[in-house]
């Protein structure tokens with residue numbers, strides 16, 4: 001973080017393509033639920049930040065290297081991560097969806113046997129795929145961003161993508177030629193993350209701002225902006 005106009009400017013890392021949480025819209029603007037929440041929270045709490053669209057794993061790596069102060073990227077709060085990071089209060093819940101091409105003949109996890117699936121490095125979706133790959137007898141391929149992951153399934157190179165359900169469903173609703181055939185049993189909630197005990201004031205401000213947005217109705221407005229009422 002750096003000093004500017006007497007106050008700290010927090011550097012916040014985020015993903016590249018993860019609609020509706022962060023993505024480039026048709027006007028070429030980088031928008032989404034995460035970014036609108038962050039902007040509204042920063043305004044409410046009076047802090048400044050600069051956004052870095054790095055990719056999910058790169059953002060987490062940058063956080064660990066101290067190159068960013070926080071990450072907002074539809075990042076699921078789980079026990080493993082709570083050891084290394086401080087998370088804000090949860091702001092959205094999600095689970096992993098498994099999506100395939102509708103004409104692939106794959107209708108269940110059993111049908112993945114002998115195939116390769118594609119996941120995004122460092123995500124809970126990747127972790128879920130790893131946890132069931134022996135049981136269902138498939139291989140796991142890693143890529144760095146969601147658009148590459150979708151392409152790999154759409155071209156038939158991989159049989160299925162493991163992606164957060166609200167994200168893959170958002171793409172499908174907008175015409176992406178995949179369908180969800182299964183979801184992980186365990187869900188997780190998204191939180192804003194900082195390195196453990198490094199930025200307690202930032203987490204506190206995030207929580208206070210989030211609470212204010214929930215009370216004012218702005219949280220609901222932001223969700224509705226991307227997902228409807």
Ligand code: GLN
Pocket residue numbers: 015018056073074075076077094120122123124125164
């Ligand atoms: N929610 C998932 C995770 O935390 C995916 C996040 C992402 O791909 N941006 O790992």
